[in-house]
Amino acid sequence: MKRAVLFDLDGVLVDSRSAQLATLAGFATSTLGRRVRVADLPAGAETTPREHVLAELGLSGAINEEAWDAATATATLTTGLFPFVAETLAALRAADIATSIVTLRGRQRVPWLLPPGVLDLMDTVVCFEDAAPKPAPDGILLALERLGVEPGNAVFVGDMESDMHAARAAGVTAVGAGWGFAGPRALARAGAELVLPHAEDFAGALLLLVGTGRQTGYSKRS
Incomplete structure (x- = not known):
């Protein structure tokens, strides 16, 4: 799977x-x-x-x-990466979990924000030019199609209400990044199945959600 x-x-x-x-x-x-x-x-x-x-x-x-x-x-x-990013992506790759970015940024602008080493850890990147923007689920579904992953076996992490709406419409687990733009309360109201108020053990929470069995201190709708 x-x-x-x-x-x-x-x-x-x-x-x-x-x-x-x-x-x-x-x-x-x-x-x-x-x-x-x-x-x-x-x-x-x-x-x-x-x-x-x-x-x-x-x-x-x-x-x-x-x-x-x-x-x-x-x-x-x-701009800079949040400090947990490289570690989290490396942990997901080590667990053989596919990764993707689904962003409203145009394709030209993504490398301005991410260093090559991080982009290399992404299996695919879906940009503004590739699909209808969130809250439409099209970008998420396109990423899953490219990766060969069923929606029920995927998680989408976003920080805006539109991200949560798109994830739910696509049938993937909607995870709210509480350190981002909208904040935990707005993400919970938008239907996040899990809201992470901070990025402590971010990799662990994601590994648990995608079914590896690794335990974390997070619970649904925390």
């Missing part, structure tokens, strides 16, 4: 909150021709669709993707 753990990227594997805000502020500064600081962004900007944030700042019309890429590339220089 083949098993898999799928991950969202931002807020789950990569600590990118500051970079998200810096991208918005840098793009707005360049496009509007006036200084826009992170402090000038509306509350919750890091989890709000960029079009809405930019419209509130006074920018209307289509987004120039080349300019957005430039702002993103600069801002993501400040």
Whole structure:
């Protein structure tokens, strides 16, 4: 029986909150021709669709993707992996569990956030161009198809309500990363079967969920 753990990227594997805000502020500064600081962004900007944030700042019309890429590339220089990521991925590989990223990031932008060594530990990566975005289940189902894994043998770890909705629609176990953008309460309300408030023994919790029998201190809907 083949098993898999799928991950969202931002807020789950990569600590990118500051970079998200810096991208918005840098793009707005360049496009509007006036200084826009992170402090000038509306509350919750890091989890709000960029079009809405930019419209509130006074920018209307289509987004120039080349300019957005430039702002993103600069801002993501400040991002880093959460400290548990490499250890967790190595443990999953040692247990012969397939792994994938399912992200709203475009394919070009993923390597800006992840070093080659981490990307090499992923069996597949599903990006914005590959499938309808979450909360649609399409990206998760595509990853499972590529991996040859049935939904009942898979876990998806996300940090947003849309991640939980997508996981449940795909028929995989929905795990909330409480250290990410939305927070534990929002993830529980969105239907997470398990919410991890922190990443202590993250690998152990995932190994238990995908059926290896390794015990952890976590319980359903903790």
